[in-house]
Amino acid sequence: xPVRVHLGKIAQARYDLPMNKxxxxxxxxxxxxxxxxxxxxxxxxxxxxxxxxxxLEEPERPVAINVMHSRIVRITTSxxxxxxxxxxxxxxxxxxxxxGLPTAPQATQYLGDGRYLIEGVKFNMSGxxxxxxxxxxxxxxxxxxxxxxxx
Amino acid sequence: MTMRRGGAFVALLLTLFANTTxxxxxxxxxxxxxxxxxxWIGSLPPVPADPSNPxxxxxxxxxxxxxxxxxxxxxxxNAIACATCHKPELAFTDGKLVAEGIATATRNxxxxxxxxxxxxxxxxxxxxxxxxxxxxxxxxxxxxxxxRAGVVAVVKHDADYRRRYTDLFGALPEQSDAADLARAFxxxxxxxxxxxxxxxxxxxxxxRYVAATLKGELPEPEGRLTPDEIEGLRVFIADNxxxxxxCHNGPLLTDNSFHNIGSDIESVKEEEQGRFDGIxxxxxxxxxxxxxxxxxxxxxxxxLRFAKQSSEELxxxxxxxxxxxxxxxxxxxxxxxxxxxxxxxxxxxxxxxSSIGKSELEPLALPQSIFDQIEAFLLTLDSPVAAPDELRMxxxxx
Ligand SMILES: [Cu+2]
Numbered sequence: 116x117p118v119r120v121h122l123g124k125i126a127q128a129r130y131d132l133p134m135n136k137x138x139x140x141x142x143x144x145x146x147x148x149x150x151x152x153x154x155x156x157x158x159x160x161x162x163x164x165x166x167x168x169x170x171l172e173e174p175e176r177p178v179a180i181n182v183m184h185s186r187i188v189r190i191t192t193s194x195x196x197x198x199x200x201x202x203x204x205x206x207x208x209x210x211x212x213x214x215g216l217p218t219a220p221q222a223t224q225y226l227g228d229g230r231y232l233i234e235g236v237k238f239n240m241s242g243x244x245x246x247x248x249x250x251x252x253x254x255x256x257x258x259x260x261x262x263x264x265x266x
Numbered sequence: 267m268t269m270r271r272g273g274a275f276v277a278l279l280l281t282l283f284a285n286t287t288x289x290x291x292x293x294x295x296x297x298x299x300x301x302x303x304x305x306w307i308g309s310l311p312p313v314p315a316d317p318s319n320p321x322x323x324x325x326x327x328x329x330x331x332x333x334x335x336x337x338x339x340x341x342x343x344n345a346i347a348c349a350t351c352h353k354p355e356l357a358f359t360d361g362k363l364v365a366e367g368i369a370t371a372t373r374n375x376x377x378x379x380x381x382x383x384x385x386x387x388x389x390x391x392x393x394x395x396x397x398x399x400x401x402x403x404x405x406x407x408x409x410x411x412x413x414r415a416g417v418v419a420v421v422k423h424d425a426d427y428r429r430r431y432t433d434l435f436g437a438l439p440e441q442s443d444a445a446d447l448a449r450a451f452x453x454x455x456x457x458x459x460x461x462x463x464x465x466x467x468x469x470x471x472x473x474r475y476v477a478a479t480l481k482g483e484l485p486e487p488e489g490r491l492t493p494d495e496i497e498g499l500r501v502f503i504a505d506n507x508x509x510x511x512x513c514h515n516g517p518l519l520t521d522n523s524f525h526n527i528g529s530d531i532e533s534v535k536e537e538e539q540g541r542f543d544g545i546x547x548x549x550x551x552x553x554x555x556x557x558x559x560x561x562x563x564x565x566x567x568x569x570l571r572f573a574k575q576s577s578e579e580l581x582x583x584x585x586x587x588x589x590x591x592x593x594x595x596x597x598x599x600x601x602x603x604x605x606x607x608x609x610x611x612x613x614x615x616x617x618x619x620s621s622i623g624k625s626e627l628e629p630l631a632l633p634q635s636i637f638d639q640i641e642a643f644l645l646t647l648d649s650p651v652a653a654p655d656e657l658r659m660x661x662x663x664x
Binding site for chain 2: 180181214216217220242266
């Protein structure tokens with residue numbers, strides 16, 4: 116269920132561990148496409164150890180600087196089965212500036228179909244941000260990392 | 267076309283060109299134009315709603331709050347009002363190193379320009395609403411030195427105040443049940459907040475410059491910037507030069523967030539953990555968004571619920587101040603440690619280490635002269651208070 120995304124808000128998916136090169140290339144190409152077409156698809160990544168697949172859904176409104184907002188992530192097994200009992204920790208920041216997120220976002224609600232509400236997200240400057248999820252589900256742990264470009 | 271006519275044509279083109287694009291016009295890149303627009307006062311949205319303050323935009327509350335703000339009877343020595351430290355003629359600051367109320371405080375008085383846009387109040391963000399902030403100084407022994415019973419009593423015994431209060435909030439508590447008293451006290455904070463919400467900045471010389479530049483026009487004389495000011499602006503907005511917009515962003519030139527920039531002062535480090543303490547105090551505050559006097563559901567308290575609490579980054583971090591009205595708000599920083607804007611700006615050249623936590627600043631490879639140009643640019647942010655005249659003066663009939 117690809118959803119359309121606002122202008123380059125979700126620019127690129129990134130990995131914590133070395134990954135399948137073809138997949139990275141796909142992401143890079145979709146990034147190029149996204150920039151070219153000034154829009155991109157909902158960002159979707161495999162977790163670092165490929166235990167889960169995580170989709171960061173398009174935000175309801177374009178993300179503005181300094182505005183508190185919520186995001187929805189969908190977590191599935193690598194073959195697409197929704198995961199319902201995940202414990203999610205949210206972290207992130209700006210690697211290039213060496214600082215973390217200005218807030219402490221939390222997964223507050225399970226919305227069904229593998230979807231979780233993450234509240235308390237805020238970005239307080241423009242540039243490249245990383246949003247990192249540590250996921251615990253069905254006795255397995257893994258991490259997913261998204262890169263967002265904020266104008 | 268003859269040579270002569272060709273020459274005339276070129277001359278005509280040149281004149282046309284000269285009329286629309288002044289010789290001194292700055293060729294901003296598209297990216298720079300975006301940055302200018304983002305800092306422009308025209309990008310400032312309306313004052314955000316405050317669901318925890320039902321009278322936030324009630325003109326009667328503005329009037330009542332205006333009176334309370336200037337009323338010295340709300341102090342232990344009958345001599346201190348909010349306006350004693352937040353003077354309208356100094357962009358609501360006091361010109362002092364650190365504030366002086368009943369006694370000497372420990373921090374510099376910040377401006378109230380655009381304050382209603384901030385989710386956090388005080389240099390360390392220990393309050394999470396404008397109305398609960400107002401309750402702090404009233405009960406602070408070094409500021410107004412009152413207690414809530416004393417403050418509510420002033421209102422009760424002044425027929426005009428009593429009427430204004432009951433019009434807005436219903437009857438004042440007769441017997442002093444602690445919760446009733448706290449509720450009345452909070453309501454007085456709400457009236458003062460309604461007044462403070464009016465203290466928004468108006469267009470400065472910088473904003474006139476941007477307004478014209480965005481339209482591709484030559485600015486009117488009151489919107490012109492000198493080459494030095496333009497150069498300072500260019501460095502300010504460039505992330506590979508001044509990096510100032512990492513924190514001083516948006517039309518108020520603040521992210522209203524907390525940063526360690528090595529601005530703490532070693533000799534007072536025990537009492538100055540900055541935001542690290544501020545968030546703990548905010549969470550423990552009986553008047554916070556989650557408390558029983560806020561009147562809003564938990565869902566309305568995202569700032570407090572999702573505030574960062576346990577990070578090293580909070581040590582020695584202070585709230586980014588607005589940079590509008592700097593000409594009137596000296597001295598600078600939370601301790602008033604810089605008496606001149608020049609030295610405040612050179613803080614970013616010197617980049618002192620933090621004595622607690624770690625400074626977020628990155629070394630800037632900029633020549634010293636650039637800092638004078640940055641200072642020149644900052645002084646173009648000379649915003650007046652956009653509130654009606656009468657709100658910038660003591661209330662009439664007092
Ligand atoms: Cu940053």
